[in-house]
Amino acid sequence: MICPNCTTHVAEQATFCYNCGKQIAGSVDQKQILHVQSNPKFMALPPELNGVIILRPTEGILGVWSARKYRREHTRQGDKDVYDPGYLVASNQRVFYIKESGLIKKSYAAIETIAYENMAGASAKNGLFSSALIIGHEHGETRLVHLCRIDSNGQSMGKPLPEEVQLLLNQYAQERHQEIEREKKRSRVQYVLDFSFLKAEMEKGGVIVQTIKCPACSAGLTLPSTGNNISCPYCGSMVYAQDIFEKMKGLIGT
Numbered sequence: 001m002i003c004p005n006c007t008t009h010v011a012e013q014a015t016f017c018y019n020c021g022k023q024i025a026g027s028v029d030q031k032q033i034l035h036v037q038s039n040p041k042f043m044a045l046p047p048e049l050n051g052v053i054i055l056r057p058t059e060g061i062l063g064v065w066s067a068r069k070y071r072r073e074h075t076r077q078g079d080k081d082v083y084d085p086g087y088l089v090a091s092n093q094r095v096f097y098i099k100e101s102g103l104i105k106k107s108y109a110a111i112e113t114i115a116y117e118n119m120a121g122a123s124a125k126n127g128l129f130s131s132a133l134i135i136g137h138e139h140g141e142t143r144l145v146h147l148c149r150i151d152s153n154g155q156s157m158g159k160p161l162p163e164e165v166q167l168l169l170n171q172y173a174q175e176r177h178q179e180i181e182r183e184k185k186r187s188r189v190q191y192v193l194d195f196s197f198l199k200a201e202m203e204k205g206g207v208i209v210q211t212i213k214c215p216a217c218s219a220g221l222t223l224p225s226t227g228n229n230i231s232c233p234y235c236g237s238m239v240y241a242q243d244i245f246e247k248m249k250g251l252i253g254t
Helices: 030-038 162-192 195-204 241-252
Strands: 061-075 078-091 094-101 107-115 119-126 131-137 140-150 211-213 220-222 229-231 238-240
Touching: 061 094, 061 162, 078 107, 078 140, 078 162, 119 162, 131 162, 140 162, 195 241, 238 241
Parallel strands: none
Antiparallel strands: 061 078, 061 140, 078 094, 094 107, 119 131, 131 140, 211 220, 229 238
């Protein structure tokens, strides 16, 4: 498989390119999806925000806060401070700001999406009348005030200090960076470990293997000399050198 960002060859099941670090679309492990869906730390979005943001298959919501986003508006009478109502949404991969519009019939739109890998950190600033949460990112900063934690039913859970939300966002960002590094490391291993490497390692341990069993249908398959996967001609399942290597570790003394 080719990374669409930097054209580097990567393993078929890689989720991140080991060269540039970009996520590869479509390379999602079903086990990861099930893990997200069953993870108790993730919450559902409040009803009014359903459908406003599209989450990735392995993405879950960690927190939602109502907030007002600061911006400077230029008018004929001069500049003035404006605080737009909306919501701050934090997932395990990104931060969103959803703007609320309308007085009677309200509508919502995600106007900012910040990936944790592009976030320059969150901080809190204490002002004379209110404190602000400041999220630094590649396009500048997002300043939010009047934060209020919201549950999955849209009910208030109390007003945290910006410092508390700052700590959470920085923690989420750190966890995301660690996850990306693990994926990049896994991708590098998958890329290097092909059938030629597998055969060489087995021969070092005194093991000669000519055929393998398909893990899905148990059909006999000839072990390829190159490549990192083979398709079973009987059931169509993909067999990966990485998986065979894991099973052979005990035999070759790795």
